[in-house]
Amino acid sequence: MSLYLFLNIASFLIPFLYSFEKRMRYCKRWKVIFPSLIITALFFIIWDIIFTQMGVWSFNPRYHSGIEFFGLPIEEWLFFICIPYASIFIHFSFQYFLPNLALSDTVVKKIYWFLMILIVPVAVFNYDRWYTFVNLSLFVIVLTIAVFKFSTILKTYFITFLIILIPFLLVNGILTGSFIEEPVVFYNDNENLGIRLGTIPVEDVGYAFTMLLMSLVLMKIIDRKNESI
Template sequence: MYLYLLLNLGSLSIPLLYSFEKKMRFIKHWKAVFLSLTLVSIVFLIWDAIFTANGVWGFNPDYHLNFLLFGMPIDEWMFFICIPYASIFIHYSLEYFKPNLVISEKITKLITIFFMVILLPVIFMNTDKAYTFVNYTFLVLVLLIGFFFGIKDLQRFYISFLIILIPFFMVNGVLTGTGIAEPIVWYNDAENLGIRLLTIPIEDVGYAFTMIFGNVLLIEKFKKKV
């Protein structure tokens, strides 16, 4: 049963179809989006391969295609294209249809500082937990970049991320075992905080934020050049 593949394709299908919508025409930014997805996926796939090799997480062969590359099923490689694309489409749809729906710069900075103040002690107290330490370190780095160089993007992204979390919990919930006999992706709880939102490790929320906002930052940069 290739459930992982179906989740990827199902997540991508509607956003990709509506990318050709006549008014928004999100597809016109395909070069910037393609470059961003490629660069961000390379970083995350390297991280993914290292964690897979060291047992931080792994994949249930009952739910994915048999072809493996660097120890990861091809479905996992697809994840870093399908899920970010669907997510950034939500972000830019909100920008197009609700252009004034943004948080003030002052509040955005306060939110960002708040998250960094919360995350830094968690990082320093959990250097022995690979997923927690690496994940939240990347998240703080992305927040810092957003604070100093992408505050306008953060003003909108904090809102769009709340919307993105709805399909995120649906898809990631299934990936981590919600509603199915066994998880598609299993986690070694010795390498994370052991806090679950349903079946989802709490670190996955930060992981999603870093991956998606990282793409948004690069897309905005590339849109000016390609």
């Protein structure tokens, strides 16, 4: 088994098994969760394919199976289901067991404007760095939609994302070369800020935030459509 496949399975397995836990019954939300994850995954996979072809990043054959589709290892395709599934499980677990864990609308708006003041100039002044510019631009768009259309999500997500970051950074750290001889994923530093959290490009934090928030927004949209039927 390749290291990348092992990381996917290990990340997915425990949340999957606990999806049948009697109290939370996360599995009951699968009809909403999986469509949202798949739609988000398709978007990010297309982006991934394009950036791989452009040389923004590449994959180390030493750590994947060698089975590829459109230039991406099969493990990379699985990443966009396994990691978001586990991350959103953490989000809903905190919502279920700590129902009062939520920020006020005022705090959500303050965090939003702080992030806009911080992120927008970085994106604008790094328009020539593909990963930085596209990643941060998408971050701004998705977060803005969420703030003005789905603010209830952010009341808890701004908190739970900090918890999600712990396992995410561990897995992503390994993927970018922490604890192993070579990275699983090579990043072209000409296309990012060159700032790393250990071995992780700082942009990856925004990438994770956007990917998960997009899934949560889609879940809310599907929920609303189901309620209207």
